[in-house]
Amino acid sequence: MAMPFKISRTIVSALTLAASVSAQGQLNGFPANPYDPFCAMACIRSLSSLMLDCSSMGQTIGMMTMSTTSECWATNTPYLxxxxxxxxxxxxxxxxxxSKLQRFWETDSTGQSSAGAVTVPAKWSYAEALANVKQPVTMQLKSTDMNLNTTSMVSPDVYLRQWNVLTMVQRETTVENSYGIAMLVTGFGLPILLTILTKIPIISTLTRKLKPYLIYPSTFGTYSVRPLPYLLGNAPTVGQSLYVLLFIILNIIFTCVGYQSRQPSAWYANRYYEILSFVMYRTGVFGYVLAPLVFLFAGRNNILLWTSNWSHSTFLVLHRWVARIFAFQSLLHSVLALYIYKREGMYDMEVVKPYWIWGIVATVAVTVLTFGSQLFVRNAAYEIFLISHIVMSAVVIVGFWYHAYDLYKWMGGYHIWIYCIIAVWFGDRLMRVARVIVAGGPRRAKVTELGEGYVRIDVPGIRWGAEPGKHVYMYFPTLHPLRPWENHPFSVLQTTLLQAPTTRSSDSHSQTSEEPSVPADVEKNETLTSHVKHVMQKAANRPSAGLTLYVRKSIGMTKYLRASDSLLTFVEGPYPNNSTTEVLRCDRLLLISGGIGITALLPFVSNHWNVKLAWSIKESARCLLDDLEPMLNTIPDKDVRIGSRLDISQLLNEEIEAGWERVGVIVSGPGGLCDDVRAAVVAAGKLGKTEFELEVEAYSW
Ligand SMILES: Cc1cc2nc3c(=O)[nH]c(=O)nc-3n(C[C@H](O)[C@H](O)[C@H](O)COP(=O)(O)OP(=O)(O)OC[C@H]3O[C@@H](n4cnc5c(N)ncnc54)[C@H](O)[C@@H]3O)c2cc1C
Known part of the structure; x- marks a missing residue:
């Protein structure tokens, strides 16, 4: 009988986490200490598992358990x-x-009111209880005693064990929170810090020189936008993998160092189990701490997109990697818990408890999220991936919440991380709705079939979209009535950019030479009339303000796009793809595009004085060329090919030979083209003759 009782007492004391009210809702160690003061808490823990006159006995899973109610503690003289x-x-x-001891007495002496339990106030204050002690106290409890029926001194051995476990657990939770916060601050702050550093001239010059070596190259051959063989995923660039590596190293170090053990312990049989349990706690906490970062990096409204110069595609790569680390920590936590509880013989008892069940639910959801979001799943059924990703993420949050709440209620501050996740996630969703509203809510778009699977979509009345490096998400709720929320990213052009240059030049010509802006006195009335007519005519000819998209139909929603004069449309955006600051500062822009990728590049034409466009299309995309011709005619330096490939190295060599100091290369198109350009820019950059600034506007993430 001794063993079950011992376990039962351990569990009772472990779960009866009496804590001071000051610690409620705060993060352990920042500044909460739920065991403060340790001496008083160790006293409670030394006595709370003893049988009182008013305690009752019960039975759970084959062992005797003792339970004492708050009312029993509140009225029991030997206990008080x-x-x-x-x-x-x-x-x-x-x-x-x-005063501190009295406060502790009020909040913890009769149960864990700080953990949300309804407690009965003790019949005496601390001072009154002390006054009722008949001195000298001679009854000395031993560690084997199970009953308390007179005023007694606690067992020194039991007290020491409680003291050791409380001080060590508090130390460990403080350490794990410190390490977790350090990782979070590093993960969040690094993009901002590096962006600020690149504003310092000397560092900026150095990083520009290092880019062909440390930032641009891919870590796996030339794979970057192209998926790795067997759809294993996308290889990060060297720059991205440096961040990932740093994060992995931080996780390994913070998971491995800084443990301390103090034996004998009330909870842990030996040093091995004590340290192993701390590793289990720490990996669990790291799961909670990393989660907000995982959600932040995935968001469209990730604040780092505006506070750093890192691109959305980079944050999506980091989202996947930080999520893998987060999943690994969560799995390790669960496996360790399983191992420890099995070895300690507590598994059967714990497995039915809500905190355990919710922990398992969250772990399973994290596993499904990790494996269910691999590239082959995203490619096979993007919308199914998306919906399951959202549902499983919600399950993780709910699982995390109840796992912590059932164990600690509001103590330890675990819910703070969940609030952070919810703020990040719902903040993103709210911003999406806000952006749709700001963009004018429902609009009627004109869809024109250009042929060969290409359509042009004109959304009138929107006056932004001329800035380069932006994309929007388009909703066409009537295309797919069963999934009206479905939306997809597209590059945008200002419709006015596409107007025929002849209109522009004849307009300006007539403005400057044919018709004076102020009519002559002699023919005042006639000239005025003709001037008004001309202005009205110009207004009628002027293309209306709006956004234009060119879409190559794919296998999902876009395949339902048909010619229409009033397709119900919602526009969400604009969102930045890449930071354009550095490329726009270059002496020269080389825009390299394949097929539909041209739409991402054209806004650069009107934003830089020295542009060369190299565009290659298949014969089937000639309709695109025809529609864009008026605008393309405004670009003096261009190389447009139909049915033949661009020679990337040749294009870069021409820029080097022309003697440009700094050339911005922006590529948009099929994955193969994007990766070839990346490799060629890396090679050309290493020659050191011309500095290359690279931006890849890939149409896949
Ligand atoms: C920044 C950006 C700009 C783009 N600009 C253009 C453009 O101007 N013209 C154009 O024709 N295409 C563009 N695309 C590609 C376009 O988004 C996809 O072709 C479109 O989503 C396919 O939708 P679908 O339902 O027909 O096909 P689906 O079968 O749903 O998707 C086909 C593939 O498109 C990708 N995809 C689908 N939905 C999304 C999404 N919500 N977010 C990210 N990727 C998704 C997935 O990789 C998927 O495998 C752009 C993509 C990105 C990321």
């Missing part, structure tokens, strides 16, 4: 006097003010 005496003697050496 023994507790008061223990606090008086054990806390004396720490000079703890009486």
């Amino acid at each position: 006097t023994s507790l008061a005496w223990c606090m008086h003697t054990k806390c004396a050496e720490f000079n703890i003010p009486q």
Whole structure:
């Protein structure tokens, strides 16, 4: 019978996490200490598992369990006097003010009110209980005692074990929160810090020189936008993998260092189990701490897109990698818990408890998220991936919430991380709705079939979209009535950019030479009339303000796009793809495009004085060329090919030979083209003759 009782008492004391009210809702160690003062908490823990006159016995899963109600503790004289005496003697050496001990007495002596339990106030105050102690106290409890029926001194051995476990657990939770916050700050702050550093001239010059070596190259051959063989995923660039590597190293170090053990312990049989349990706690906490970062990096409204110069595609790569680390920590936590509880013989008892069940639910959801979001799944059924990703993410949050709540209620501050996740996630969703509203809500778009699977979509009345490096998400709710929320990213052009240059030049010509802006006195009335007519005519000819998209139909929603004069449309955006600051500062822009990728590049034409466009299309995309011809005619330096490939190295060599100091290369098109350009820019950059700034506007993430 001794063993089950011992376990039962351990569990009772472990779960009866009496804590001070000051610790409620705060993060352990920042500044919460739920065991403060340790001496008083160790006294409670030394007495709370003893059988009182008013305690009751029950049976769970084949073992006897003792339970004592708050009312029982509140009215039991031996318990109250023994507790008061223990606090008086054990806390004396720490000079703890009486007021603090009284406060502790009120919040913890009869149960864990700080953890949300409804408790009954003790019949005496701390001072009254102390006054009721009949001195000298001679009854000395032993560690094997199970009953308390007179004022007694706690067992020194039991007290020491409680003291050891409380101080060590508090130390460990403080350490793990510090490490977690350090990782979070690093993960969040690094993009901002590096962006600020690149504003310092000397560092900026250095990083520009290092880019062909440390930032642009891919880590796996030339694979970057192209998927790795067997659709294993997308290889990160060297720059991205440096961040990932740093994060992995931080996780390994913070998971491995800084443990301390103090034996004998009330909870852990030996040093091995103590440290292993701390690793289990720490990996669990890291799961909570990393989750907000995982959600942030995936968001369209990730604040780092505006506070750093890192691109959305980079954050999506980091989202996947940080999520893998997060999943690994969560799995490790679960496996360790399983191992420890099995070895300690507590598994059967714990497995039915809500906290365990929710922990398993969250772990399974994290596993499904990790494997269910691999590239082959995204490619096979993007919308199914998306919906399952959202549902499983919600399951993880709910699982995390109840896992922590059932264990600790509001203690430890775990819910703070969940609030962060919810703020990041719902903040993103709210911003999406806000952007749709700001963009004018429902609009009627004109869809024109250009032929060969290409359509042009004109959305009138929107006056932004001329800035380069932006994309929007388009909703066409009537295309797919069963999935009206479905939306897809597209590059945008200002419709006015596409107007025929002849209109522009004849307009300006007539403005400057044919018709004076102020009519002559002699023919005042006639000239005025003709001037008004001309202005009205110009207004009628002027293309209306709006956004234009060119879409190559794919296998999902876009395949339903048909010619229409009033397709119900919602526009969400604009969102930045890449930071354009550095490329626009270059002496020259080389725009390299394949097929439909041209739409991402054309806005650069009107934003830089020295542009060369190289565009290659298949014969089937000639309709695109025809529609864009008026605008293309405004670009003096261009190389447009139908049915033949661009020679990327040749294009870059021409820029080097022309003697440009700094050339911005922006590529948009099929994955193969994007990767070839990346490799060629890396090679050309290493020659050191011309500095190349690279931006890849890939149409896949
Ligand atoms: C920044 C950006 C700009 C783009 N600009 C253009 C453009 O101007 N013209 C054009 O024709 N295409 C563009 N695309 C590609 C376009 O988004 C996809 O072709 C379109 O989503 C396919 O939708 P679908 O339902 O027909 O096909 P689906 O079968 O749903 O998707 C086909 C593939 O498109 C990708 N995809 C689908 N939905 C999304 C999404 N919500 N987010 C990210 N990727 C998704 C997936 O990789 C999927 O495998 C752009 C993509 C990106 C990321």
